Amino acid sequence: MTQDIERSLRDHASVGSAAVTVEDDRVVAFVVPAAESLSLRELRTALADTPDEFVVLPALPLAGDGTPDWAELSRSRGDLRRRRQPYVAPRNDMERYLAGLWEDLLGVEDIGADDDFFTLGGHSLLAVRIRMRLQRDHGVTVPPEVLFENSVLHEQAAVVESMREA
Amino acid sequence: MTLALDLTDRVLHSTEDLSEFWRDLRHNNPVHWLDPTDGGPGFWVLTTYEHVSAVYRDTKHFTSERGNVMDALRAGGDSAAKRMLSLTDGPRHAGIRSILMKTFSKRGVEQVGTRIRSVARSLVESALAAGECDFAKDVAAPIPLMAICDLLGVPEEDRWRIFDLTSSMVASETPDHTQKDAWRNKNEVLFYFANMAEGRRVEPRDDIVSLLTAAQIENAGLTEDEIIFNCYSLILGGGETTRMSIGGAVLALIQNPSQWQALKSGAVSIDSAVEEVLRWTTPSMHMARTALSDVEIGGKLIRAGDIVTLWNVSANRDETVFDSPDTFDLARTPNKHVTLGGGSHFCLGAHLARLEINAVLTALRDMVSGMELAGEPRRIYSNFLGGVCHVPVSLR
Numbered sequence: 001m002t003q004d005i006e007r008s009l010r011d012h013a014s015v016g017s018a019a020v021t022v023e024d025d026r027v028v029a030f031v032v033p034a035a036e037s038l039s040l041r042e043l044r045t046a047l048a049d050t051p052d053e054f055v056v057l058p059a060l061p062l063a064g065d066g067t068p069d070w071a072e073l074s075r076s077r078g079d080l081r082r083r084r085q086p087y088v089a090p091r092n093d094m095e096r097y098l099a100g101l102w103e104d105l106l107g108v109e110d111i112g113a114d115d116d117f118f119t120l121g122g123h124s125l126l127a128v129r130i131r132m133r134l135q136r137d138h139g140v141t142v143p144p145e146v147l148f149e150n151s152v153l154h155e156q157a158a159v160v161e162s163m164r165e166a
Numbered sequence: 167m168t169l170a171l172d173l174t175d176r177v178l179h180s181t182e183d184l185s186e187f188w189r190d191l192r193h194n195n196p197v198h199w200l201d202p203t204d205g206g207p208g209f210w211v212l213t214t215y216e217h218v219s220a221v222y223r224d225t226k227h228f229t230s231e232r233g234n235v236m237d238a239l240r241a242g243g244d245s246a247a248k249r250m251l252s253l254t255d256g257p258r259h260a261g262i263r264s265i266l267m268k269t270f271s272k273r274g275v276e277q278v279g280t281r282i283r284s285v286a287r288s289l290v291e292s293a294l295a296a297g298e299c300d301f302a303k304d305v306a307a308p309i310p311l312m313a314i315c316d317l318l319g320v321p322e323e324d325r326w327r328i329f330d331l332t333s334s335m336v337a338s339e340t341p342d343h344t345q346k347d348a349w350r351n352k353n354e355v356l357f358y359f360a361n362m363a364e365g366r367r368v369e370p371r372d373d374i375v376s377l378l379t380a381a382q383i384e385n386a387g388l389t390e391d392e393i394i395f396n397c398y399s400l401i402l403g404g405g406e407t408t409r410m411s412i413g414g415a416v417l418a419l420i421q422n423p424s425q426w427q428a429l430k431s432g433a434v435s436i437d438s439a440v441e442e443v444l445r446w447t448t449p450s451m452h453m454a455r456t457a458l459s460d461v462e463i464g465g466k467l468i469r470a471g472d473i474v475t476l477w478n479v480s481a482n483r484d485e486t487v488f489d490s491p492d493t494f495d496l497a498r499t500p501n502k503h504v505t506l507g508g509g510s511h512f513c514l515g516a517h518l519a520r521l522e523i524n525a526v527l528t529a530l531r532d533m534v535s536g537m538e539l540a541g542e543p544r545r546i547y548s549n550f551l552g553g554v555c556h557v558p559v560s561l562r
Contacts, residue, residue, distance in 0.1 A: 035389070036389045036390065036391050123245035124245055124349065124352055124353050124356055125245060125246070125356055125391060125394060125395070127353055128353060128356045128357045128360050128394070129360075131353075131357055132357070132360055132361070132364075143350075144349070144350045144353035144354055144357070145346065145350045147353075148346060148349055148350065148353075
């Protein structure tokens with residue numbers, strides 16, 4: 001099962017490399033994007049069998065013999081889990097819109113209303129991408145400090161919504 | 167003399183004369199481990215010419231791919247890592263560098279040469295007509311800004327806004343500048359070039375942004391991230407550093423009347439003077455690398471993963487390489503300073519920087535008969551860029 005998923009992941013054009021294992025009774029797929037962005041939503045739709053969770057990494061850590069370094073991968077998963085907030089489902093259109101946008105930009109699934117952009121790896125250029133998408137999809141030009149000061153999803157949604165109405 | 171100075175302090179470099187500190191390190195502790203007072207990651211401080219230039223050339227043991235300045239590396243790495251030319255090593259670096267070299271080669275920069283020389287003359291002419299000016303603001307700032315904006319394709323009406331943003335990304339004119347201000351300004355610049363790149367994809371013009379959006383390496387275009395981060399890097403590298411050198415040149419000429427006379431009389435060539443201005447001003451005070459494997463330097467063991475900072479400001483005053491290093495000597499020869507770095511990451515804009523400084527020194531020599539300070543010069547605050555942002559002078 002894990003090997004099948006691993007094989008189909010590796011065959012997918014948007015995936016550079018992948019390693020799949022079972023941890024805490026969950027099938028966990030570690031993936032390295034082939035290009036600069038990777039939509040896990042699209043990846044999930046494209047796969048016949050899907051893992052329980054994804055962890056997106058910039059590179060796959062390897063042990064001395066060239067096989068995946070599972071201990072290091074497990075630490076990456078632990079690190080990502082620590083950076084997550086307990087899941088609170090997005091509650092309105094703007095929260096759902098931003099959650100989807102963050103998921104694609106950050107390579108993290110199930111973004112919740114209490115998650116924090118910077119804690120999850122958001123940086124300057126990703127903030128630029130949010131601003132460009134908000135400009136295109138909602139016609140608002142959001143100053144950078146607004147994203148910096150409102151880095152929790154529900155706060156960001158509220159301030160963008162108020163700018164859109166103004 | 168204490169070795170307890172904290173080099174991460176951005177105010178220190180602006181307010182203190184660190185010459186004694188650097189001399190002491192070069193002599194007694196040339197490969198020095200520093201633990202900053204903020205409790206964050208420590209790093210190596212390399213201060214001799216020999217070590218600094220050796221690390222620039224040693225791409226086997228040292229990488230730029232995690233970041234190349236102290237602050238970014240201490241924060242865990244630069245978000246532009248591997249997507250900005252200066253933060254990329256290996257074949258990708260060579261590929262992108264060769265695309266940009268078309269513009270930044272000696273011949274390439276001549277496309278703006280005539281304009282730079284004529285703008286330098288007209289700015290000096292205005293300063294002469296006014297009698298007094300702030301040379302850093304009125305002459306040193308607009309020349310590199312105009313040149314890099316011409317090359318990038320940034321329209322006239324946006325330039326001073328871009329200048330205000332870039333001049334407060336890695337440095338500032340006030341000591342109380344916050345991280346948030348820096349982040350905000352950096353983000354605005356990235357946003358500006360992201361929009362510009364989008365426009366150039368649809369409607370290419372004869373400029374660097376269009377060149378980058380159309381470029382192909384091994385049958386693939388550059389990524390959006392690479393384009394935006396490289397524009398950011400070019401506007402910062404092109405606009406900020408040479409501004410420091412030009413402002414610093416005038417200050418040094420006023421403080422060293424015999425050198426001004428030597429320039430004026432033609433006793434030294436402009437080319438030779440440009441090199442001494444570069445050595446003397448050293449706008450990039452330091453650069454940084456990360457060790458890839460354990461390596462010994464000067465009898466100290468540097469461990470894989472350690473941050474290594476290379477202090478150009480100290481290497482350029484190394485008495486084992488430069489005779490009377492603390493003397494501003496326009497005729498100095500040889501003058502193999504490390505102001506523009508070294509090795510594969512040697513400053514991409516070196517020819518442009520030299521052209522700009524050359525244009526200003528030529529205009530001064532040909533048009534100005536005397537210069538005096540008309541107020542207190544002021545330095546920028548930064549632990550990376552060093553130099554003057556205000557130099558009030560009277561010209562005649």
